[in-house]
Amino acid sequence: MSDTRGRRLRAGIVGGGRGAFIGAVHRIAAQIDGEAELVAGALSSDPVNARSSAQAWYLARSYDSYAQMAREEAARADGIDFVIVATPNSLHFAVAKAFLESGIHVVCDKPLAYSMVEAAQLAALASDRVLLGLTHNYSGYPLVREARELVRAGRIGTLRKALVEYNQDWLMEPLERQGNRQAEWRTDPARAGISCCVGDIGTHAAHLLEFIAGQPIALICADLTSFVPDRRLDDDANILLRFEGGAKGTLVCSQIACGEENACARVAVA
Amino acid sequence: MSDTRGRRLRAGIVGGGRGAFIGAVHRIAAQIDGEAELVAGALSSDPVNARSSAQAWYLARSYDSYAQMAREEAARADGIDFVIVATPNSLHFAVAKAFLESGIHVVCDKPLAYSMVEAAQLAALASDRVLLGLTHNYSGYPLVREARELVRAGRIGTLRKALVEYNQDWLMEPLERQGNRQAEWRTDPARAGISCCVGDIGTHAAHLLEFIAGQPIALICADLTSFVPDRRLDDDANILLRFEGGAKGTLVCSQIACGEENACARVAVA
């Protein structure tokens, strides 16, 4: 990897083409402090969309496939320093693997993979020299950092109770049968994996609790539901939690909680 | 029962003597609209406390026992129209029974009794002529009535999700071993029954949800804990709920939720 002193980091992205949701968020987040600039991408599995999307973002280099991108960027003197993986879940593993193997740092959207086996494989590919980061972005808020510090410093004593909620309502209706691409892949087991609601937003909630609590959730008792008829994955979950250290609590997440747009708002520990 | 036209209702109270908590709340609630006045009481099982407490409240008649009170008030031409039962839980059944059998209306604090058997017995004693009321007082708030109306009128569609919380922190420490009378009886199975936290405040939370939802909770999966060492009853609970009509949700209640004084604050339906 080339020397990064005196210049912005060079970033690439896989996914994020027109019609995508989270790619643009990654683009802004990567560039906001002026320390990185997005220069290359394989923005879509559809080559036409990939190219026009790259043009719309003024990217210097556009690729038709992530494999080609990993190979060619690794070979360039001015190749990207890191890649953002912003594809549907089904591709996270393969894309992350390709870039890690090419020696390019990876910033991957959650969830990392489909299974613990795949996740362990990626973890094994990562090292001090080739980093693998997972964007549980809510843990970046100063408020969350402060909460973790209070727990870590023993300011609230031994943790007994922990509650978290992440509620949305955008899947109240069967959008996946009404042409909404985001709803299509997120409710499709082939592309989203074994869960819609828990995998998409419950994972943020669980990470927040463990991050603040400073200990893993050890046991769960979960009640997952698909409230919308014919939906193939869960759109709601109510979960009892037991932490390793003895604390207990609940994790509630929903995509059918009418009136909530994106309420990752309730985290309480006592 | 005498004619109540042109006069205030005459109320009596059992319990509520010095050191009690909820008696004074009942006294205020009964009198606040000017339609009733508290005139008689058996305020404590300790006769000295009973008398001095009655004096402090300027009651016209003080009794040493609820049995005597039920008997004598029923016999008086100017006897009480209704009695408030504000004793520890263990006496609810016996006191309510005595007054109902004497033909005096009963307003009883929750929980009604120790068991479904006892509750059914009291329900059988009540009638259109001798009323039995249970003070799930939170259902009196206009906001709660409005919520129930919205559900009833179909304004929020079919109920899918319901959450409720009732959190306190006053039992974070073993107050029952530090001379706190309220903590003593509430954590004593002989006086409180089979539960402390769920019986004392979870019952309010459950009632609120069922009241608003307009349907009973059909199934629960509950994780009750006594976080304070050597406590004999639960001081915290996390409960998964399933309603008769298919809705799901959680009920969280706690007496060790640091920072919460009396937060019966979160009720959400969708």
Place this chain on the structure above:
Amino acid sequence: MSDTRGRRLRAGIVGGGRGAFIGAVHRIAAQIDGEAELVAGALSSDPVNARSSAQAWYLARSYDSYAQMAREEAARADGIDFVIVATPNSLHFAVAKAFLESGIHVVCDKPLAYSMVEAAQLAALASDRVLLGLTHNYSGYPLVREARELVRAGRIGTLRKALVEYNQDWLMEPLERQGNRQAEWRTDPARAGISCCVGDIGTHAAHLLEFIAGQPIALICADLTSFVPDRRLDDDANILLRFEGGAKGTLVCSQIACGEENACARVAVA
């Protein structure tokens, strides 16, 4: 005045008959802690209303005039200990004067009188033996008491800035010409005095600030407006304040602030 030990205080009220607003509030406030009971009243200048209103409140004694009431209650062995003055503003002075001169304590609604001259006259009639109280009730809240203590103890340093608002919207429309009795007298100079909005609610706001600040407002620059056409008194005011100790700020009060029901909510000192 008779011995008050071992019994509730006996209260009387002038004003508060059917159609009145604040009388019922005084009745509840006087009785809520169980230390007083309302037994007598001259509830209306209309004798029929006075009598039926007294009956509806189960009062022992009803009078057709406050003068008769002051005279006769002062003469009874079981006469009232204190009187509540809950009439329109125009009668505050005369009623308070009559009872103070009869040796009966007075609890008067604000504003005390029409002019500083009248106010001084009443203050001169009051003494340690015959008390005169003015119900600036908002100063009773624990939050307000705590704020005053913080200022008094020097916890916020020297006061520099103070803001207060009291906003309502009930007079947005010309209710005084639509049969609303409350609006009629409050916008009538003959019955309300020289101000509607400032006299009715601005007075609460000003008292709150002075109570918390612990110092009088020394100078004002006020912009009073009657926004509703043909209204004879102000329904809105914006006022610059200067305190004796050098602090500055604003007092905003309005009866045409759409969306505000009774928002005496913003008090800030720095």
Place this chain on the structure above:
Amino acid sequence: MSDTRGRRLRAGIVGGGRGAFIGAVHRIAAQIDGEAELVAGALSSDPVNARSSAQAWYLARSYDSYAQMAREEAARADGIDFVIVATPNSLHFAVAKAFLESGIHVVCDKPLAYSMVEAAQLAALASDRVLLGLTHNYSGYPLVREARELVRAGRIGTLRKALVEYNQDWLMEPLERQGNRQAEWRTDPARAGISCCVGDIGTHAAHLLEFIAGQPIALICADLTSFVPDRRLDDDANILLRFEGGAKGTLVCSQIACGEENACARVAVA
């Protein structure tokens, strides 16, 4: 000006070097949607700071003076499309003038100039071909746009009352005598102009009201204060407002409002 199709806009900045406050905010704001990139700057009147600051931001071109920058950028084929003016107030006029005269669009921080005369001069230099924008940034919030629409559409009727507050506390102490560079120039009449508090934040508050109200403030009665001893400009203001259309209200702004970090929070119209 060169064709901007198919590329990001090229931005320059005057001011914003190390130790500055608002320059970095402009940099982020200009680049956040990916439609512009900052390539040139005269970041400080101190050439050493100017150069090292430009290096820290990875700028392609750094200038020692804004005059040189305006001249040379105007002459380049790949010169900047627009310049951001983020200097202390005293330079706004001269810098904006220089770039407008060079045919480069200007985005200037508020306040535009020292006097109405200067402001008019700048306005005269601007045209459809060379744009001059003033960053009253709060008017960009969707909430504010919605409020303006409600007023414009007549949804709240004729405007009667308007309140706005902008409170900070960072100048509670004499920071200008404790080495704080931001405090130094903002309280210095030579660099800040005739006002500190009103010019710095009151201007935002006033703009918000006028923007939402859709009409200018016609008359004011202002009480400006320098609460910190020996401060040369105001650090607090309480202002009565009258709008052209008859509405009234208040504008409160403060830099000594203890507990408020940057509370441009209260805007109410009725």
